Amino acid sequence: MTVDRFYHTPSQSNSPMEPHATLAHWEGDKLVLYTSNQMLASCKQQVMDALDLNEDQVQLIAHYVGGGFGSKLGIAPESIAAAIAAxxxxxxxxxxxTRSQVMETTVRRSNTRQRIAIGANNDGVIDTLIHDTISSNLPGEAFFEPTALSTHHLYRGKNRRVNYEMVDMNQVLSGSMRAPGEAVGMIALECAMDELATQLDIDPVELRRRNEPEQDPSKDIPFSTRQLIACMEQGAEHFGWSERNAKPASQLEGDWWIGTGMAAAARGNQLQPSEARATLQVDESKALGIKAVIETDMTDIGTGSYTVFSQVAADLLGLPIDHVEMKLGDTASPPASGSGGSWGAASGGSGVYLACEQLREMLAEKVGLYPDNIQLDNGQIKKTGEHALTAMEAAKRAANHLLTALLISYRKPQGFHYQDSQHHKSMILIIQSLMRLRMWSLTMTSKKSLPKAR
Structure with a gap:
């Protein structure tokens, strides 16, 4: 049994609530841009390249960003124009x-023409899967819409082909737009899967269950975790899937066809290098007499970076969350992953986590304990069952009443592969990632020369 279909998707424009805007001013030969960007470290480099400036001559500040969706991953014309005019x-x-300027001068999601061909036996088990895509961009541009990102790993099929072609078109520059690739690629793949289910008279959920791969079918490596079938089964139970009218186009209400359908969705869990600085300071205005200051040029585009990272730091350092001061969105701070590709919380959070871990080690050294043995809770540092020393007292043992840990860089370990179909459970995935990071940190700690426990 085969399904061989063509699917077309149109161009789309990003339209975040806050349009692209930049305030530029010069402090001597140093340019300071108050701007709305998702990834400040790379945007700073773009400004340096465009204006032929050195690293110490450019500072970007974006404490809050009113949405981006991909169009603010890089600098836009208004940033350079404001700098030159200033x-x-x-x-x-x-x-x-203006809205029209955003749509005309930033980036769009490319239009696509996709061919999906699926070959399966009478039981619905897929043997052959083809996904060919034609997308468009300006002449000379290399970016293309990666529609088959999920096709590579979502379903079984020993015979597979993914092919991309790009057509030069004199339209707005094509670039990233929320979930580049998967958003339009999954539409085509899942429509084809539904058509195959109809031809074979197999329940769409059951068809996907029969084609659940035991490992990544494109790379022949195991998944670290995968919950697609469990996700679909739980959804089917909650939405009364078994009670639906399974016949397509069988209920018409006025001008609308009414029906119940389902589709899978997947997004890769990407991790990017991130840095952070964690500082413990004496602050008599706080109830515990101390506060943690976390600095990183990570941005908050409405996704809650301030809250997420504050929670991570408070948990690691045993402080109430109002004793954590989070400083984001300034290239004067250590560079982070930025907000894009759904990697912000996991990558930036990992940087904050490891910086706080180093700070814990420094605290342990000040009080003569092994880092593995200390407990930090409500401003106190102690070994289990022994007298507690306040974190403020520990901090006062350090020069200038400061303890600072700077994470050089967080990078995922080589060979780490992760795909998960339950994108809505991203917070659980972040917690799992942080637990793994803690294990790695403890492993590295055990190799260091540590003070004797007291």
Whole structure:
């Protein structure tokens, strides 16, 4: 049994609530941009390249970003225009794009023409899977819409082909838009799976169950975790799937066909290098007399970075969350992954986690304990069952009343492969990742020369 279909998706434009805007001013030969960008470290490099400036001559600040969806991953024309105008006029300049300018001068999601061909036996087990895509971009541009990202691993099939072609078109530049690739690629793949289920008269959930791969079918490596079938079964139970009218186009209400359907969705769990600085400071205004200051150029685009990272730091350092001061969105801080590709919380959070782990080690050293044995709770540091020393007292043992840990860089271990179909459970995945990171940190700690326990 075969299904061989073509699917077309249109171009789409990003439209975040906050349009692209930049306030530029010069402090001598140093350019400071208050801007709306998702990834400040790479945007800083782009500004340096565009204006031929050195690293110490550029600072980007974006404490809060009103949405981005991919269109703010890089700098846009208003940033460079504001910088040049501010230099020429000798005064700060603010440029805010109109909606039409955003859609005409940033990036769009490419239109696509996709062919999905599926060959399966009479039991619905897939043997052959083909996903061919044609997308468009400006002449000379290399970015293409990676529609088959999920096709590589979602279903079984020993004979597989994924092919991309790109057509030059004089339209708006194509680039990343929320869930690049998967968003339009899954539409085509899942429509084809539904058509196969109809032809074989097999329940769509059952068809996907029969084609659940034991390992990544494209790479022949095991998944670290995979919950697609459990996710679909739970959804079917909650939505009364077994009670639905399974015949397509069987209920018409006015001009609308009414039916119940299902589809799978997947998004890779990408991890990017991130850095953070964690500092413990004496602060008599706080109830415990101390606070933690976390610095990283990570951004918050409405996804809760301030809250997530504050929770991570508070948990690791045993402090109430109001004793954590989170400083984000400034390239004067250590560079982080930025907000994009759904990697922000996991990557940036990992950097914060490991910086706080190093701070815990420094605290342990100050009080003569092994880092593995200390407990931090409500501003106290102690070994289980022994007298507690306040974190403020420990901090005062350090020079200048400060303890600072700077994470050089967090990178995922080589060979780590992760795919999970339950994108809505991202917080659980983050917690799992952090638990793994703690194990790695303890392993590294055990190899160090540590003070004797007291």
């Amino acid at each position: 230099k020429d006029l000798g005064r700060p300049v603010l440029i805010t794009m």
